Amino acid sequence: MMGMGNVNLATNAKNTWCPGCGNFAILNSIKAVLGALIDEGFQREKIVIVSGIGCHAKIADYLNVNSFYSLHGRVVPVCEAIKLANPELKVIGFAGDGDTYGEGLEHLIFAAKRNIDINIIIHNNRVYGLTTGQYTPTSPLGFKGRSTPGGTKEQPLNPLELMMASHASFVARGYSHGIELLKKILKEALLHKGFSLVDVLQVCVTFFNMYDYYNSRVYELKDYDTGNYDKALKKIKEWDYDSDSRIPLGVFYKKEKPVFEYALSNKNINIDAKIKELLNDYT
Amino acid sequence: MDNFSILIAGKAGDGIDKSSLIIGHIFNQVGYRIYIYRDYPSVIRGGHTFSIIRCSQYKITTHLDTVDVLLALNQDSIDFHKSRLGDKALIIYDSTSVKSDEGLGIPIGIIIKEAKALELMRNSCIIGAMCKALGIGMDVLEKVFRKNISREIDLNLDVAFRGFSQAKEFAKVEKLKQKPLPLITGNEAIGLGLIKGGLKTYISYPMTPSSGVLHFLAEVAIDFSLKVIHPENEIAVMLMAAGFSYTGDRVAVGTSGGGFCLMTEGLSLSGMAELPIVVVLGQRPGPSTGLPTYTGQTELNFALSAGQGEFTRFLVAPGDAEEAYYWSTISMNLAWKYQVPAIILCDKTLNEGTYSFDAESIGKIKGIEPLLWNKEGEYKRYQNTENGISSLAFPSDKDAIIKVNSYEHNEAGITIEDKDLTVIMQDKRFRKERYLLEELEQYEVVKVYGKKDASIALLFWGSNKGPCVEIGLKLGLKVVQPVVLSPFPLKQFKEALKGVKKIICVENNSTGQLVNFLKFYNVHIDHKILKYDGRPFTPEELEQNCANILTKVTL
Numbered sequence: 001m002m003g004m005g006n007v008n009l010a011t012n013a014k015n016t017w018c019p020g021c022g023n024f025a026i027l028n029s030i031k032a033v034l035g036a037l038i039d040e041g042f043q044r045e046k047i048v049i050v051s052g053i054g055c056h057a058k059i060a061d062y063l064n065v066n067s068f069y070s071l072h073g074r075v076v077p078v079c080e081a082i083k084l085a086n087p088e089l090k091v092i093g094f095a096g097d098g099d100t101y102g103e104g105l106e107h108l109i110f111a112a113k114r115n116i117d118i119n120i121i122i123h124n125n126r127v128y129g130l131t132t133g134q135y136t137p138t139s140p141l142g143f144k145g146r147s148t149p150g151g152t153k154e155q156p157l158n159p160l161e162l163m164m165a166s167h168a169s170f171v172a173r174g175y176s177h178g179i180e181l182l183k184k185i186l187k188e189a190l191l192h193k194g195f196s197l198v199d200v201l202q203v204c205v206t207f208f209n210m211y212d213y214y215n216s217r218v219y220e221l222k223d224y225d226t227g228n229y230d231k232a233l234k235k236i237k238e239w240d241y242d243s244d245s246r247i248p249l250g251v252f253y254k255k256e257k258p259v260f261e262y263a264l265s266n267k268n269i270n271i272d273a274k275i276k277e278l279l280n281d282y283t
Numbered sequence: 284m285d286n287f288s289i290l291i292a293g294k295a296g297d298g299i300d301k302s303s304l305i306i307g308h309i310f311n312q313v314g315y316r317i318y319i320y321r322d323y324p325s326v327i328r329g330g331h332t333f334s335i336i337r338c339s340q341y342k343i344t345t346h347l348d349t350v351d352v353l354l355a356l357n358q359d360s361i362d363f364h365k366s367r368l369g370d371k372a373l374i375i376y377d378s379t380s381v382k383s384d385e386g387l388g389i390p391i392g393i394i395i396k397e398a399k400a401l402e403l404m405r406n407s408c409i410i411g412a413m414c415k416a417l418g419i420g421m422d423v424l425e426k427v428f429r430k431n432i433s434r435e436i437d438l439n440l441d442v443a444f445r446g447f448s449q450a451k452e453f454a455k456v457e458k459l460k461q462k463p464l465p466l467i468t469g470n471e472a473i474g475l476g477l478i479k480g481g482l483k484t485y486i487s488y489p490m491t492p493s494s495g496v497l498h499f500l501a502e503v504a505i506d507f508s509l510k511v512i513h514p515e516n517e518i519a520v521m522l523m524a525a526g527f528s529y530t531g532d533r534v535a536v537g538t539s540g541g542g543f544c545l546m547t548e549g550l551s552l553s554g555m556a557e558l559p560i561v562v563v564l565g566q567r568p569g570p571s572t573g574l575p576t577y578t579g580q581t582e583l584n585f586a587l588s589a590g591q592g593e594f595t596r597f598l599v600a601p602g603d604a605e606e607a608y609y610w611s612t613i614s615m616n617l618a619w620k621y622q623v624p625a626i627i628l629c630d631k632t633l634n635e636g637t638y639s640f641d642a643e644s645i646g647k648i649k650g651i652e653p654l655l656w657n658k659e660g661e662y663k664r665y666q667n668t669e670n671g672i673s674s675l676a677f678p679s680d681k682d683a684i685i686k687v688n689s690y691e692h693n694e695a696g697i698t699i700e701d702k703d704l705t706v707i708m709q710d711k712r713f714r715k716e717r718y719l720l721e722e723l724e725q726y727e728v729v730k731v732y733g734k735k736d737a738s739i740a741l742l743f744w745g746s747n748k749g750p751c752v753e754i755g756l757k758l759g760l761k762v763v764q765p766v767v768l769s770p771f772p773l774k775q776f777k778e779a780l781k782g783v784k785k786i787i788c789v790e791n792n793s794t795g796q797l798v799n800f801l802k803f804y805n806v807h808i809d810h811k812i813l814k815y816d817g818r819p820f821t822p823e824e825l826e827q828n829c830a831n832i833l834t835k836v837t838l
Contacts, residue, residue: 013697048678050526053689060686061697066678068529068556069688069698070522071548077519081526082678084510085484089530089678107522110515262510269508275475278503279642282465283311 007038013061022176022202026123027059029182030092033190034065037090047090050078052104054096054130056123056202073103076111079118087117087261090190097124101137101159112168112195114260119189119196122159125204126241133207140242156241160252163197164233170196171232172251175218176203177211181249188251194259201247214247221250229253285315285340285457287351289413290367291406292333292360295326301431302406303334307466307637308427309410309419310338314459317466318749319637320346320819325491325575331359340459344603344638345749348821352417354409355381356391373453375412377405387416387450394445400438407432407439411446418455421447465640469633469746470495472604472640473537473563474503476611479648480561481619483532484510486520491575492631493537493565517542521549521560528558529687531677533615537563540582541572547589550624554594556687557665557673557712559618559625559653561611566630568817577817578631580745580791583800586626587769593709595716597625598769602730602748604638606766609645613726616651620722621672621715628768630791632746632819656683663694667707671714720770729775733762739836740783741829742808744768744797747789750820757822758829760787765797773804785809785836787829789820809836 009031017023038044047065051057053072060067070078075095083091100108100122111118127145128134135145135152138159142151163171170192174182182200189196201218203210217239225231232253239247289306293299300321307317315338324330335346350367353360355376361383368374376383379392389412391405398404407428414424424443432439467475474496477485487497501511510532514520520536527534538546543564553560564586568579586598597617601607611627618625656662656676662683666673673694676683686696691708693699699708733741733755740761743751748764755762763779763786765772780786788798788808793815798808812828814820 011697043679045681045683046679058698060688064684066684067686067688067696068526069686069690069692069696070525071552071689074518074522074549077514077522078526078529080514081523082530084512084523085527085530085532086679106515107519110519267508269506271478271507274506275479276642278475278506279465279467279640282467282471282640283463 007035007044009034009064011062011064015062016058017055018206020205021055022125022204023056023059023123025176025179025182026094026121026200026202027062029179029186030121031063032183033187036187037190042090046088047092048082050075050082050091050093052095052099054099054128055204056094056096056099059094073099074107075100076104076107076120079120080111080114080116083116083118084262091118092190093118093120095120095122097122097126097138098128098136101157105137108197109162109166112163112166112197115167115169115194115257117194117259117261120198121186121189122197122199123202124159124199125202125208126210127204127208129204129207138241158236158240159199160236161233164229164236164253168197168253169194169255169257170251171236171253172196172198173249174198174200175214175249176200177215181220185251192254194257217245217247218249219246221248221252224250226251226254285459286338287456288335288337288347288349289352289354290333290335290350290364291354292331292364293356294328295323295330295332296328297332297356298403298406299332299334302410303336304466304637305410305427305431306336306413308431309414309423310336310456311463311466311639312423312427313419313456314461314463315339316342316464316639317637318343318346318639321635323576331363333360333364342639342641343749345753345819345822348823352413354413355383356405356409357381373416375409375416375450377409387412387453389446389449391446394442394449398438398442398445400442401435404439404442408442408446411443412450415447415450416453418452465642466637467604467640468495468635468637469604469607469629470635471499472607472638473611473627473629474499476608477535477561477615478507478509479608480612480615481533481650482509482535482615484512484527484534485537486512486514486523486527486534487537488513488517488520488542490539490542492567492634493539493563495634496537496563517545518549521546524560525549525552525556525558528553528560529678531675533619535561535563535615537565539565539567540569540585543582543585543589551590551592551594552689553624554590554592554596554712555689557622558687559622561614561618562624562626564626564628565634566628568815574817576631578746578791578819579815579817580630580796582628583744583768583796586628587800595621595623595713595719596769597621597623597719597767598628599625599767600628600745601633601766602745602764603633604640605645607633608640609648610766612648617719617722619653620651621719622653622675623715623719628745630746636746656680658682664696665692665694665708665711667694667711670718671711672718716770720772723767723770723772724775726767728765728767728772729779730764730766731761731779732756732764734759735761736782737761738782738784739833740780740786741789742786742797743789747791747820750822750825751789753822754825754829757826758833760829771804776806780806787812787832789825791815791819
């Protein structure tokens with residue numbers, strides 16, 4: 001059990017998520033995880049969160065830590081830059097499924113491929129909420145949204161399978177019902193050195209209420225080896241975001257490998273002298 | 284001979300580019316000021332590529348149409364460029380592969396075989412022959428070769444000497460008593476200027492003509508402790524830049540029009556979130572892919588208005604390598620002082636042209652420190668102040684919660700939709716523009732050349748500086764260059780035009796973008812000289828254009 005910690009991480013901003021929204025679970029989980037980290041001695045000023053645009057993104061207003069409220073689809077490159085600029089920072093990106101599996105997908109693939117030490121948490125409600133109910137890259141086949149009243153004619157993406165193909169070093173799935181498991185997964189992701197992706201099945205009660213559907217299918221991965229790529233991929237394929245199979249939750253894959261980073265810059269460079277030297281070489 | 288041009292031509296992949304730089308360095312060593320124009324197609328192998336190396340006693344920033352020496356490594360080189368040859372011009376050609384009824388034929392193909400050298404070394408051989416023909420000693424050639432050629436130097440010198448021995452002297456290039464200057468491209472000048480401005484991170488997706496900045500900075504990254512990043516696309520470039528800016532890293536990005544299209548959402552974010560980012564925008568002819576390896580000035584309107592919403596931007600269009608260096612530094616400094624995006628608008632002519640770079644003429648550039656948080660009270664990233672500038676703190680600064688936001692926000696950076704606060708925050712951001720404009724009075728933001736009291740002015744922006752200044756001087760015209768275009772220094776611009784009755788505006792586009800921009804300020808332009816074939820103006824061409832207008836002008 002993890003409490004909320006001793007630090008108050010709330011802001012004065014009024015929360016405007018719908019009652020029952022799955023985003024509350026993510027907000028409360030991350031508050032607990034960050035609170036615990038701070039209690040354990042991690043400096044609060046070294047935490048930076050980044051959000052995109054969509055219902056999920058309001059989390060930047062609700063968490064009283066350093067934040068960068070970015071653009072739709074552009075959580076990942078901002079996270080990468082902040083981490084590369086200052087490797088001491090703990091960088092957590094919150095993004096939507098339309099946001100990062102759609103608009104900004106290429107960034108996600110490249111961040112995974114680079115293994116930059118950032119944490120990406122996807123509020124995957126499988127519907128556009130803030131634009132009032134259109135299909136997203138992970139909506140099931142036949143999803144009837146406002147832009148597809150006759151139902152979608154395209155297969156959903158299995159984002160975790162894609163992350164495995166992109167060499168992500170930490171791949172997990174959480175669920176907005178059952179906060180203890182979510183906290184556990186988020187904490188493990190934050191402690192992982194390297195790129196981590198946590199796909200959170202976050203229910204949108206207004207436009208795509210999947211609580212009953214998920215509740216009858218989810219199960220937690222137990223006695224499971226997170227270090228085996230092939231087994232992880234197989235487990236990830238158990239549910240393809242369309243079929244009515246069981247839905248595993250937890251960490252599928254975790255591997256330590258070199259991270260993309262820059263050595264801390266040498267601050268004692270005499271720029272003027274170096275420029276002069278270089279110009280001499282060009283003479 | 285103290286003012287002459289050499290043209291070297293061949294196929295893409297023949298080493299023309301490198302050879303032109305070596306030729307430039309040879310004449311640099313004997314005291315000449317150099318400008319190199321590069322003309323190449325968008326291919327890796329084949330196609331016709333050429334460079335013109337212009338050498339002069341005086342500083343020059345443009346090439347001429349007329350050439351005095353033509354170095355022909357293939358038949359096209361003579362067939363395509365014969366019309367450029369002056370009366371006393373000399374053709375030096377490879378007699379084993381090129382037919383010419385005049386000039387100096389050197390059996391380069393045979394020499395290369397005899398020396399067991401590589402095809403690429405035909406360049407070295409013809410440069411050897413050129414040195415002999417123009418009375419330059421092998422000692423100068425050897426010095427330059429040793430400094431600029433890293434592979435197979437002995438073999439290169441061997442074939443150069445064989446070319447030298449088989450040629451004869453046609454003219455004597457006078458040695459000048461001037462010190463050699465560094466030869467650098469506009470891209471390198473921009474890179475150095477950014478470094479001088481405190482650059483920590485450069486991010487770019489390769490795109491002609493600004494890739495040279497990326498390559499240069501990647502090469503010197505270790506020396507200057509820079510992070511140089513080539514991400515997946517220009518959207519990532521700009522958003523990464525925003526992230527670096529947020530953490531306090533002085534950051535710049537480089538691109539051309541097409542890439543800049545992808546950057547505009549990030550540019551607008553930079554305006555809203557007050558994240559300083561410097562953009563190097565190298566123009567080439569559009570629309571769309573256009574002519575990727577040629578030049579144009581078609582992005583003025585775009586750079587002035589790119590990005591949704593209304594926000595202050597600093598926009599500067601340097602005209603040569605020294606201005607590129609100077610204004611790259613200033614752009615970085617002002618971007619950070621005012622927390623705005625800055626755009627350095629250049630073009631292929633400036634980006635890829637090689638210049639004799641006179642660092643001393645630039646003088647000292649004063650650094651400007653941004654306003655940092657004094658650590659008193661509660662930190663507010665967007666504190667509303669008299670001049671609109673809020674103090675900066677960066678993640679990991681103790682006791683500060685730093686919230687930046689793409690939404691309209693309050694002083695603390697929390698999203699708002701309140702109507703009154705919206706106006707207050709927009710006004711806060713725009714107040715910075717007024718103070719920036721005031722600060723610009725300390726800088727030479729509008730430059731004047733030529734005959735200062737003339738009643739006819741030649742108006743230009745950017746790389747047209749070379750031909751315009753030369754022709755303005757020759758024809759006794761006043762020459763006016765607005766260097767900063769946003770915020771527009773109207774006061775200084777009107778000052779520069781005092782006494783002028785007629786204005787001729789010179790631009791590398793088909794609509795006259797500066798002309799149209801000035802209409803907003805009630806500045807009337809009498810004549811336009813426009814060129815939009817992808818090639819820069821030459822002084823000869825511009826003189827002809829001006830002469831046609833001047834015969835018609837009545838004051």
